[in-house]
Amino acid sequence: MNNSNSFLSIFLLVIIWQSVSLLASSDVFPSVVDILKSLFDHLLNKDLLFHIGVTLQRVIIAFFIAMFFGVILGIMMGLSSKINAFFDIFLIIGLNMPALVTIIICYIWFGLTDFSAILAVIINKVPIIIVNIRQGVLSMDKKYFQLAQIYSLSSKELIKNIYLPQIYPYMMATTRLTISLIWKIVLVVELLGRSDGVGFQIAIFFQDFDIKSIFAYSFAFIFIVVLVEKIILNPIENRAKKWR
C-alpha cells in the first residue's frame, strides 16, 4: 500500500513537472525528458558515477565519525549532570555556529583538503547528534535500572539490554536526520573548496547555467539517499521494532 502510494505521488509529480515545463517552455525549467537525457549523458560519460562516488565517500566518513563522537558525548551528557554542565555551552555555540563560517575557517586553517572538508562537516553536525542522543538518555525509564541493580547486571548487559533499546528510537531518528543533513552540507563544502564531488560539479554547471545537469546530479544523489533509507535503514528499524 505504501509503495503504491509512493509510486502514485512520484507519477503525479512527473506529470505536473512535465506539464509546467511544457507551459513555461523555458531553458531554466527543463522537462522531465530533458533531465533524463542529461542523466544518461552523464552516466555514459562516467563523470556522474565518479563524482557521486567521491561525495558518498565524504558523506560516509563524516557520518560515521560524527555519529561516533555525537553518540558518546550525548550518552555521557545525558548520564552525568557534571559533564552536561561542562559541555553545554560548547553545544550551544556549536548549534548556533553558521555552517558557512565553520567551513571557511576549516579551509583557512587546514587548507583546501579533504581533511578540512570532512572536519567542517563533523564540527557542524556533532552538536545536533548530541542533542538528540542526550534527549534519548534523559527520557530513559529509570525503573529498569532498579531491576539491573537487584540482579547485579554487568555493565555490558546493562548497556545492551537496558540503555541501548531505550535510546534506540532516538538513534534511528538521529541517523536519518544526520544522513539527510550531512549530504547537503557536504555539497556546500565541495562547492566552496574541493575540485571533485557533486557539489563541485553543481558549481561548474551553475557557471554554465546548465540547469538540466544540476537536476540530473541532484536527482541521482537523492535516489541514492532514498536507496540507503529503503535498503539499509528501514530493515534495521523494522527488525528492532518487532517488540512494539
Add this chain to the structure above:
Amino acid sequence: MIQINIKEKKFNDIKILENIDISLYDGEFLSIIGPSGCGKTTFLNIISSLDKDFFGSVKLFSSNIGFVFQDSRLLPWLNVKQNLLLVSKNKDLKIIDELLEIVGLKDILETYPKDLSGGMARRVSFVRAFINGPKILFLDEPFISLDYPTSTALKKDFLKLCKKFNTTVILVTHDLSEAIHLSTRILFFSKNPATCIFEYKNPNNQEFNQKKIDDLKNQLLEIYPNILEGYLCKKLF
C-alpha cells in the same frame, strides 16, 4: 538472619521512616502493612539496597535476592525467554521451563510482554524473581491490580515456589487478608513518619478465617485503639 535498623530516612527534609528495628530469621515470611504513601516502598528499597541514602544499617544473610515489583517490570523489548535469561546466573533453560510450569505457563518463551495478559506477565515476573533460587525475596504489593481468581491462583503458586527454595520473604502490602494468608509475622506501619506500631505473629500462616480476624481486631483495639478509627478499620474489618 536479616537485621534491619533504620534510624531515619528523609526525602526533601521530610522524615519518611523513623526508628525501624526488625530482625528476621531464615525462612520467615514477614508482611508489612501500612496506609498508602506511608513509606512502605521506600522501606523495601532501603532493605533491598536500591536506596542507600538513609541513617542506619541493613544486614542480609545472603546476596542472592529476588524482587517482585508493583508492576511486572518485564523489559518490553525482550521476549519472555530473554527476560528470564538476562537475570539468570546459570542461564539454565531447564530451570526456566520448570518454574514456568509451576506457575502454569506453557509455550510463551518466544512471546513478547505486550502479548501477555496482566496475570501472565505477573507470573513471569514471579518466575524471574525465583530464577536464581533466592534466599531472600522482596515483594512490593505484587498482587495489586489482579482480579480475585488470578491473584488467588498466583498466591498458591507463589507459596509453592517459596517452599521449594526455602526463601525468606518480606512482603509490602495494604491488604490484611493477604498478609494473614501468606505470612508468619505482620508488622503494622504508621504514617508521617512510618514506624513500626504493632506486631502480629501468625506462626503457621493458617488459613484466613473469622476467628483470626476477631483475634487480631481485639489485639489492635486493646493496644492501639486509635488505629481502628483510621485507615485500618475500613481496610481490615
